[in-house]
Amino acid sequence: MDIAARPDRAIADLRALADLTGGPGGARRLCWTSEWENARGFLRERLSELPVTVDVDEAGNLWARLEGGRAETVVIGSHIDSVPNGGWLDGALGVLGALEVLRSIAEAGTPPCTVTLIDFADEEGARFGRSLFGSSWLSGSIKADDVRDLRDAAGDRLADVVAAYGVDLDRAGAAASRLADVRAYLELHIEQGPVLETAGLAVGTVLGTVGVERHRVVFRGQAAHSGSTPMPSRRDSFLAAARFALAVRDGAVRHQGVATIGAAECTPGVATVVPGVTTVLLDQRHLDAAELAAMLAEAKAAGAEAADAEKCTVEFERIWQIDPIPFDPDLIAAARSACRAVSGSDHALPSGPLHDAAEMARTIPTVMIFSSSTNGISHAKEEDTPIEHLELAIRAYAQTVGHAIDRVGRGQSR
Numbered sequence: 001m002d003i004a005a006r007p008d009r010a011i012a013d014l015r016a017l018a019d020l021t022g023g024p025g026g027a028r029r030l031c032w033t034s035e036w037e038n039a040r041g042f043l044r045e046r047l048s049e050l051p052v053t054v055d056v057d058e059a060g061n062l063w064a065r066l067e068g069g070r071a072e073t074v075v076i077g078s079h080i081d082s083v084p085n086g087g088w089l090d091g092a093l094g095v096l097g098a099l100e101v102l103r104s105i106a107e108a109g110t111p112p113c114t115v116t117l118i119d120f121a122d123e124e125g126a127r128f129g130r131s132l133f134g135s136s137w138l139s140g141s142i143k144a145d146d147v148r149d150l151r152d153a154a155g156d157r158l159a160d161v162v163a164a165y166g167v168d169l170d171r172a173g174a175a176a177s178r179l180a181d182v183r184a185y186l187e188l189h190i191e192q193g194p195v196l197e198t199a200g201l202a203v204g205t206v207l208g209t210v211g212v213e214r215h216r217v218v219f220r221g222q223a224a225h226s227g228s229t230p231m232p233s234r235r236d237s238f239l240a241a242a243r244f245a246l247a248v249r250d251g252a253v254r255h256q257g258v259a260t261i262g263a264a265e266c267t268p269g270v271a272t273v274v275p276g277v278t279t280v281l282l283d284q285r286h287l288d289a290a291e292l293a294a295m296l297a298e299a300k301a302a303g304a305e306a307a308d309a310e311k312c313t314v315e316f317e318r319i320w321q322i323d324p325i326p327f328d329p330d331l332i333a334a335a336r337s338a339c340r341a342v343s344g345s346d347h348a349l350p351s352g353p354l355h356d357a358a359e360m361a362r363t364i365p366t367v368m369i370f371s372s373s374t375n376g377i378s379h380a381k382e383e384d385t386p387i388e389h390l391e392l393a394i395r396a397y398a399q400t401v402g403h404a405i406d407r408v409g410r411g412q413s414r
């Protein structure tokens with residue numbers, strides 16, 4: 001179906017939300033606070049003008065259901081919560097863009113299938129450190145005991161704080177039953193990185209969220225006096241780590257992934273001692289599981305080679321790992337053709353950051369559309385996107401949602 005979305009109305013809503021919950025320090029919509037409730041109150045007020053049923057599930061996610069010709073459902077949305085001192089677009093663009101799409105669909109009559117807006121609870125995890133809270137309950141990738149005793153900076157317990165907002169952790173898993181009729185999920189978001197802007201593009205289709213391999217890598221040599229130890233006699237663990245860092249960078253470039261050594265620590269860490277032990281943290285990401293595995297295997301080989309060259313040893317310890325989560329091929333194709341139709345480019349890219357869409361994609365055909373991010377900045381008050389890019393992104397999103405509704409309205413799940 002053709003959805004006659006009006007991006008100007010979505011942008012007016014975004015500005016109104018920024019006026020209500022923003023300020024000189026940036027957005028103030030930290031989840032499980034009165035400011036988050038204010039933002040939700042704003043959303044509920046807008047939704048009250050539409051023929052939708054609004055309620056909150058057991059995990060704290062807000063749903064607004066527009067009944068269609070069939071019970072099978074297309075879900076659209078994002079998260080209205082923000083990090084402290086966040087930007088005006090992260091999450092809000094997806095919720096208020098989806099609101100505009102829902103409004104336009106309702107204005108045109110009854111859609112062929114049900115269309116539901118979702119505002120996920122606590123996407124950011126800014127207060128308790130557990131991101132994707134609401135969507136993880138829907139996908140089943142979270143357990144009450146994993147999060148019950150998490151505490152915020154003030155020492156308050158997660159279980160107690162969410163209870164004040166009607167979430168009983170022992171019942172939150174029941175929210176997953178809401179996905180029974182859901183056949184597609186589509187999310188609009190800012191890129192939060194520089195790729196689209198650097199390519200001179202307004203919008204892009206997201207292929208999926210990248211997989212991550214994170215390791216602690218320890219190089220061991222021999223601590224020795226910086227003055228008395230001749231260069232050929234040294235077993236300098238830092239030099240091994242330095243060789244390793246360059247090899248890891250080259251591997252990421254070769255495989256078109258990304259790799260970062262975000263921390264390096266020499267022991268004992270003084271100028272007068274050749275470092276006996278150097279520990280680095282390696283983070284590798286790729287959209288393709290096989291490529292990611294190859295990047296890791298090559299990093300291990302490069303680590304051994306670097307250690308050897310400096311007469312050191314090396315050990316890898318895995319800290320964290322997540323598989324890549326690819327999005328739905330048909331929805332990706334639809335989003336690319338929508339982006340081409342509105343902007344002339346069908347560029348597609350992986351998402352480095354995780355999103356609620358990654359949780360949804362575990363069980364539901366999913367796609368995301370990104371708008372550009374000015375200077376690639378997000379999670380900061382400087383976060384911005386040119387208005388024309390926001391408008392194009394909302395139009396491409398509406399067109400892709402129209403495709404999903406057609407597909408689900410015909411009774412096809414893929």
Ligand SMILES: [Zn+2]
Pocket residue numbers: 079090091123189
């Ligand atoms: Zn976000």
